[in-house]
Amino acid sequence: MKEKVNAIIELLKQRYSDAPCALHYKADYELMIAVRLSAQCTDARVNLVTPGLFAAYPTLEAMANADISDVENHVHSCGFYKHKARDIVLACQMLLSDFGGKVPGTMEELLRLPGVGRKTANLLLGDLYGVPGSIVCDTHCMRICERLGLSKGRDPEKVERQLRAILPPEESSDFCHRIVLYGREICTARNPKCDQCELAPFCTEINKSQGSSD
Numbered sequence: 001m002k003e004k005v006n007a008i009i010e011l012l013k014q015r016y017s018d019a020p021c022a023l024h025y026k027a028d029y030e031l032m033i034a035v036r037l038s039a040q041c042t043d044a045r046v047n048l049v050t051p052g053l054f055a056a057y058p059t060l061e062a063m064a065n066a067d068i069s070d071v072e073n074h075v076h077s078c079g080f081y082k083h084k085a086r087d088i089v090l091a092c093q094m095l096l097s098d099f100g101g102k103v104p105g106t107m108e109e110l111l112r113l114p115g116v117g118r119k120t121a122n123l124l125l126g127d128l129y130g131v132p133g134s135i136v137c138d139t140h141c142m143r144i145c146e147r148l149g150l151s152k153g154r155d156p157e158k159v160e161r162q163l164r165a166i167l168p169p170e171e172s173s174d175f176c177h178r179i180v181l182y183g184r185e186i187c188t189a190r191n192p193k194c195d196q197c198e199l200a201p202f203c204t205e206i207n208k209s210q211g212s213s214d
């Protein structure tokens with residue numbers, strides 16, 4: 001398994017030399033907001049919405065004092081806009097009241113923030129703090145890792161544990177970013193491009209996934 005994991009990591013690195021977060025942000029709290037908006041929404045949609053939101057509320061203090069109904073208007077197209085707008089404002093208020101205006105750097109603290117679950121917390125730990133072992137278990141990650149025989153099932157917490165047991169901790173955050181890119185480009189949910197897939201030698205589902213849903 002170790003050799004297989006390392007080979008997959010290297011092949012992904014060859015395809016994607018960088019492993020950028022797909023969400024656009026400048027400040028740490030902006031990433032927290034963008035990740036909250038990305039739930040059940042595409043990163044591309046979030047990146048269209050956040051410039052207007054961040055321009056309207058250009059500081060953490062401004063966001064914490066924002067009128068929730070106005071934030072709802074900004075984020076409406078991301079879906080679940082009422083929950084997202086409320087979480088964004090309340091989380092920004094908590095950053096100021098409890099964390100000195102910084103996104104905290106531990107899982108325990110992050111999970112106290114409204115709207116922040118393990119997926120968001122892992123992404124923030126990996127991207128803001130470079131914490132080894134951060135695993136962002138999104139739909140691309142679970143689908144592709146299952147196809148590659150690295151994990152089983154679609155329960156994010158279980159898959160996170162399975163991947164933590166086999167991925168080198170220092171590689172895990174970048175691995176997850178690259179897997180998302182691969183999931184968009186090659187190993188798509190429906191009709192994956194198996195004929196263009198360099199990971200095919202490791203795949204347990206090659207050619208079985210044509211037409212599958214996610």
Ligand code: SF4
Nearest residue numbers: 187192194197200203
């Ligand atoms: S062979 Fe096909 S299903 Fe398997 S990892 Fe590659 S693209 Fe995905």
